[in-house]
Amino acid sequence: MRMAELSRRTGVPVPTIKYYLREGLLLPGERTSPNQAIYDETHIRRLRMIRALTEVGGLSIAKVRDVLDAVDSPEIPFEVLGAVQHSIEPPSGGTGSEYWETARERVAKLLLDRGWRANVDSPPAKTLIAALASLYELGREDLAGLLERYAPVAEKIAEVDVAAVTRDRGIEDTIEGVVIGTVLGDAMLGALRRLAHQHATARALGVPESYDYEKGLRGEHE
């Protein structure tokens, strides 16, 4: 198909497709003349994946490139998983905090206590350390305890995730599943957490069943 149809079928505007081609996120189509190329189903699939990662997952174009490079690499899935995790890690600023060492020890102890084979200097561990250090800085040690309370829940989530992506699928589908599952899974978990917050808060504060949240937000509560 021509680029116009590729755009129509994926909902991605032509200038955006050209941008992805220039940035190397999308492989070039098969050239039929100096100014024309044709595209196939693999391009549609790739564009849908880019949309999912950017629009739903909130990844930057640079992160999407890293993720797709990992997906396209000939590495074995286990290494790809690691590379994907490295590339989609959120920024973990705050290394300069005076609480960094204290926070790092607490994360190291958690990994040991739970018997997790994971490195305390890996990007996700650094994100945890940065979050903890921030809580200490803000004087919110009370919230730091979320770390230990979240850990067993995260273990359960990871079991669900691993079961979902390794089930009856070929190796390419598994790798793609890891990428999509990790990024869209973050979005889904964050959203479910907020919906569950609405419910849990309503219950904790004794808000009546009939309360209209949207009205309340518009300031129309009685």
Place this chain on the structure above:
Amino acid sequence: MRMAELSRRTGVPVPTIKYYLREGLLLPGERTSPNQAIYDETHIRRLRMIRALTEVGGLSIAKVRDVLDAVDSPEIPFEVLGAVQHSIEPPSGGTGSEYWETARERVAKLLLDRGWRANVDSPPAKTLIAALASLYELGREDLAGLLERYAPVAEKIAEVDVAAVTRDRGIEDTIEGVVIGTVLGDAMLGALRRLAHQHATARALGVPESYDYEKGLRGEHE
């Protein structure tokens, strides 16, 4: 204290502080002459909060402003919670998907099945719908089942969260706790999930206990 000391104590560069003042994220200090102002502990606290939200939580300056506006508003906590959730919701693109209606019905059914008092047209519900619609588009119905499997886990997380922020604290601390807990909680959960993935994958694939992840990522595995 002068701005130089404020910068030193928080690790935030002077030009960045000036930017936050211009953008209204930070309240002006008390003016002592046309060109000088003094700042106090509330400014330090606010700057630390901005750093936590941007550097660890990954929020944009615009989102931080929305969140801080909610924190500073005289609304009751329940409304603030809603406003904060609205403002820190990740982008939920993809409304144009042909699978939107199917996905919306599935999310509505989930809310009903779990008895959650939450609106299917609220921002977090839309994020869920967008994620589901993406999975359908990508032909990954197999991963869509994560929705129902994540929901009870999210319920548990929300209980932990609500207990953590409503414990023995005044109203201002509670509101601040909701903001920090929601944003840093997302970062912590995402990071713990990745660490648990490393462990769960290693176990599922029978990777020996001695495997060195960091070496593997550098391509130094045997």
